[in-house]
Amino acid sequence: MPDAVIRCLQEKLNLMRERRPLIHHLTNFVTMNDCANMVLATGASPVMAHAPEEVAEMAALSGALVLNIGTLTLPWIDAMVMAGKAANKVGVPVIVDPVGAGATKLRTESCLRILDEVKVAVVRANAAEAAVLAGQAGEVKGVDAVSGDALSAAQALARRFGLVAAVTGVIDYVSDGQKTVKIENGDAWMGRLTGTGCMASSVTGCFCAVEEDFFAASAAALAYYGAAGEIASGRVDFSQKSEAERWPVPRGPMSFKTAFFDAVYTLDGRRAAELTRVSRVS
Amino acid sequence: MPDAVIRCLQEKLNLMRERRPLIHHLTNFVTMNDCANMVLATGASPVMAHAPEEVAEMAALSGALVLNIGTLTLPWIDAMVMAGKAANKVGVPVIVDPVGAGATKLRTESCLRILDEVKVAVVRANAAEAAVLAGQAGEVKGVDAVSGDALSAAQALARRFGLVAAVTGVIDYVSDGQKTVKIENGDAWMGRLTGTGCMASSVTGCFCAVEEDFFAASAAALAYYGAAGEIASGRVDFSQKSEAERWPVPRGPMSFKTAFFDAVYTLDGRRAAELTRVSRVS
Amino acid sequence: MPDAVIRCLQEKLNLMRERRPLIHHLTNFVTMNDCANMVLATGASPVMAHAPEEVAEMAALSGALVLNIGTLTLPWIDAMVMAGKAANKVGVPVIVDPVGAGATKLRTESCLRILDEVKVAVVRANAAEAAVLAGQAGEVKGVDAVSGDALSAAQALARRFGLVAAVTGVIDYVSDGQKTVKIENGDAWMGRLTGTGCMASSVTGCFCAVEEDFFAASAAALAYYGAAGEIASGRVDFSQKSEAERWPVPRGPMSFKTAFFDAVYTLDGRRAAELTRVSRVS
Numbered sequence: 001m002p003d004a005v006i007r008c009l010q011e012k013l014n015l016m017r018e019r020r021p022l023i024h025h026l027t028n029f030v031t032m033n034d035c036a037n038m039v040l041a042t043g044a045s046p047v048m049a050h051a052p053e054e055v056a057e058m059a060a061l062s063g064a065l066v067l068n069i070g071t072l073t074l075p076w077i078d079a080m081v082m083a084g085k086a087a088n089k090v091g092v093p094v095i096v097d098p099v100g101a102g103a104t105k106l107r108t109e110s111c112l113r114i115l116d117e118v119k120v121a122v123v124r125a126n127a128a129e130a131a132v133l134a135g136q137a138g139e140v141k142g143v144d145a146v147s148g149d150a151l152s153a154a155q156a157l158a159r160r161f162g163l164v165a166a167v168t169g170v171i172d173y174v175s176d177g178q179k180t181v182k183i184e185n186g187d188a189w190m191g192r193l194t195g196t197g198c199m200a201s202s203v204t205g206c207f208c209a210v211e212e213d214f215f216a217a218s219a220a221a222l223a224y225y226g227a228a229g230e231i232a233s234g235r236v237d238f239s240q241k242s243e244a245e246r247w248p249v250p251r252g253p254m255s256f257k258t259a260f261f262d263a264v265y266t267l268d269g270r271r272a273a274e275l276t277r278v279s280r281v282s
Numbered sequence: 283m284p285d286a287v288i289r290c291l292q293e294k295l296n297l298m299r300e301r302r303p304l305i306h307h308l309t310n311f312v313t314m315n316d317c318a319n320m321v322l323a324t325g326a327s328p329v330m331a332h333a334p335e336e337v338a339e340m341a342a343l344s345g346a347l348v349l350n351i352g353t354l355t356l357p358w359i360d361a362m363v364m365a366g367k368a369a370n371k372v373g374v375p376v377i378v379d380p381v382g383a384g385a386t387k388l389r390t391e392s393c394l395r396i397l398d399e400v401k402v403a404v405v406r407a408n409a410a411e412a413a414v415l416a417g418q419a420g421e422v423k424g425v426d427a428v429s430g431d432a433l434s435a436a437q438a439l440a441r442r443f444g445l446v447a448a449v450t451g452v453i454d455y456v457s458d459g460q461k462t463v464k465i466e467n468g469d470a471w472m473g474r475l476t477g478t479g480c481m482a483s484s485v486t487g488c489f490c491a492v493e494e495d496f497f498a499a500s501a502a503a504l505a506y507y508g509a510a511g512e513i514a515s516g517r518v519d520f521s522q523k524s525e526a527e528r529w530p531v532p533r534g535p536m537s538f539k540t541a542f543f544d545a546v547y548t549l550d551g552r553r554a555a556e557l558t559r560v561s562r563v564s
Numbered sequence: 565m566p567d568a569v570i571r572c573l574q575e576k577l578n579l580m581r582e583r584r585p586l587i588h589h590l591t592n593f594v595t596m597n598d599c600a601n602m603v604l605a606t607g608a609s610p611v612m613a614h615a616p617e618e619v620a621e622m623a624a625l626s627g628a629l630v631l632n633i634g635t636l637t638l639p640w641i642d643a644m645v646m647a648g649k650a651a652n653k654v655g656v657p658v659i660v661d662p663v664g665a666g667a668t669k670l671r672t673e674s675c676l677r678i679l680d681e682v683k684v685a686v687v688r689a690n691a692a693e694a695a696v697l698a699g700q701a702g703e704v705k706g707v708d709a710v711s712g713d714a715l716s717a718a719q720a721l722a723r724r725f726g727l728v729a730a731v732t733g734v735i736d737y738v739s740d741g742q743k744t745v746k747i748e749n750g751d752a753w754m755g756r757l758t759g760t761g762c763m764a765s766s767v768t769g770c771f772c773a774v775e776e777d778f779f780a781a782s783a784a785a786l787a788y789y790g791a792a793g794e795i796a797s798g799r800v801d802f803s804q805k806s807e808a809e810r811w812p813v814p815r816g817p818m819s820f821k822t823a824f825f826d827a828v829y830t831l832d833g834r835r836a837a838e839l840t841r842v843s844r845v846s
Binding site for chain 1: 592593594595596597598617635636637638664667668669670713716742756757758759817818819821825
Binding site for chain 3: 310312313315316353354355356382383386387388389474475476477484532533534535536537540553563
């Protein structure tokens with residue numbers, strides 16, 4: 001499995017940057033701009049469109065569809081289901097980010113409705129959200145995870161809905177219900193910014209647009225994204241490199257943010273494969 | 283009073299960063315991302331949620347509720363009133379940012395409706411907005427203040443509605459109708475960015491979530507926020523400090539913005555208390 | 565014509581920074597924050613307001629109105645038409661950004677509706693969007709241009725609707741249907757960020773608020789905006805200047821973004837006029 005992840009990074013990231021697939025989002029107002037710039041930095045082309053009159057048309061033009069419920073309302077959930085069904089019809093993979101599932105009834109029920117009516121390729125969530133959707137106990141405080149066993153939540157969620165669960169935290173777990181990998185890339189600075197979960201979902205969408213094996217695509221996306229976070233935090237040793245390749249330690253969250261987008265943009269598949277720390281756990 | 287402000291900075295900022303209270307926002311589309319990142323940098327946990335089906339549930343989970351009318355519509359105002367009433371029921375403090383009150387009838391009337399139907403703890407406004415809501419004359423040009431006596435507007439607004447008025451400008455005034463302080467922290471760069479008013483309201487919400495004395499909380503929030511602006515502008519003398527603690531003069535508004543968020547994040551309560559320039563005016 | 569552009573830069577940018585006209589936007593959720601900060605950096609005052617109850621009142625207070633359909637829905641288009649008609653009544657120039665026209669029926673038809681019901685001063689578009697609205701063939705992939713002859717699209721669009729067409733790309737073309745100029749300012753980094761088209765429309769609005777000759781205003785706006793991009797990319801030779809005036813080469817798109825806003829803010833009319841590369845093509 002780690003081999004498939006490495007291969008995905010080495011081969012598919014370049015392919016993405018050539019093809020620049022459209023990644024259609026129905027996502028939240030808070031991090032829309034960040035998700036759009038993150039998709040561009042990764043190497044694909046973002047579009048945000050939520051009008052019921054156009055979501056089906058736009059989804060059909062796309063390489064992947066990302067549904068993120070961060071600032072949901074009922075009309076947006078309706079539009080998400082419409083877009084999801086249209087994507088299903090033409091084989092466009094659907095990625096769901098169930099922001100704050102468990103925090104309110106509306107969030108939990110809306111996610112379950114999407115998972116019921118749309119064939120979802122990947123759910124990218126934190127441990128608490130995954131546990132709630134998997135039917136496990138779990139507390140959710142607002143939109144941030146406070147509890148939950150990430151590994152078991154990933155496996156249970158994947159099995160319950162027959163999809164790939166990509167559960168991020170200090171350690172990320174990706175499971176398809178049978179096999180599971182853990183990814184130890186990433187940096188604590190990523191948790192000090194809003195939207196790092198949303199952006200992880202968008203990057204997962206980018207990889208799913210060029211890699212049919214959504215399990216490998218999800219793991220590759222999170223490894224790539226986490227490795228960029230390590231570079232941006234100044235943690236990656238570039239001591240044998242020229243000065244221009246060294247990244248300073250950020251002064252605070254916003255200088256980290258600048259470096260993070262820059263690192264995603266400059267990270268290529270070969271270097272990402274070297275930095276990847278993915279291992280099989282089941 | 284200045285003593286209570288100093289004590290709030292010294293004691294409550296650390297408490298906030300341990301507890302990380304949820305700050306629930308119904309706020310404008312323009313600066314949502316900035317407000318979320320500002321809350322994180324301050325030390326609390328942001329959530330933005332506006333669906334009528336969940337606002338009451340979310341408000342009840344929160345340490346403070348921030349209502350900002352920057353891009354208001356009637357359904358959003360309805361949701362704000364619902365959230366505000368739910369917050370009132372469980373004793374969660376409500377902070378209102380009346381963006382552009384006075385510029386259009388809709389804005390003025392919506393603010394007055396919120397102030398009528400919801401028990402508001404703090405209004406954080408500019409001088410023109412405060413004057414309009416206090417029933418004083420005042421011109422508002424779009425969403426930026428052009429006139430108004432900040433001190434008298436703060437006092438009149440506080441008295442009219444029985445709340446804390448936190449009126450920001452070159453000098454900030456915080457009044458509960460009886461006593462008033464002025465805060466001389468801040469930097470001109472803050473006025474060259476969109477959303478510095480909105481973010482001041484969000485930071486006020488953060489402090490109100492951990493300090494029951496909303497007068498002290500509001501003054502502490504504005505002093506802390508303004509001091510971070512001074513640090514980010516390169517104006518604070520760190521000459522006895524190591525090089526890593528010196529902050530460069532910004533090249534323009536966006537490098538100031540990066541430094542500003544970083545400064546908020548790195549500023550602790552002890553240092554903020556040292557930098558505070560708060561004094562009693564009545 | 566290039567003379568009128570130079571004169572506009574030399575005289576009207578200062579005037580804008582003194583008067584700080586209000587630039588009213590009904591624009592998309594993705595880049596609202598960027599557009600607001602770009603307007604501030606240019607020297608005007610942004611306001612975003614879309615409620616049907618206030619758009620007419622706000623438009624009438626403004627120096628220009630920018631309608632951008634990036635995340636359109638039918639109620640937003642209705643509000644855009646209302647705002648546009650109110651602007652027409654009081655002689656406030658209307659700038660339209662037809663994001664993704666051609667990608668979906670909703671986008672194309674909504675743009676045509678606006679152009680039919682509102683007297684539009686300037687359409688700022690990419691080549692594919694301009695070609696679609698001009699009735700020429702053209703493929704649009706999501707919201708990014710993939711084809712189209714920019715020069716002929718600009719001329720055809722200007723003639724069809726009797727307005728100024730400002731078509732941006734590697735080379736920008738501005739046409740009023742009779743005369744056309746090309747503008748060779750700009751940098752490839754600008755295409756690696758979301759919203760650089762939206763922000764170009766906002767800057768065009770800023771110039772139209774102080775320059776009645778919308779042809780000169782549009783060309784001046786794009787030259788100024790592109791020159792700032794060159795400065796931010798480190799491409800402009802400041803070797804005779806002091807170190808503080810030299811701009812480093814960006815590490816990636818987000819450090820470019822920071823530099824770009826800073827460059828817009830620091831660029832004055834005299835220097836912009838020197839950097840301008842505008843020439844008559846017809």
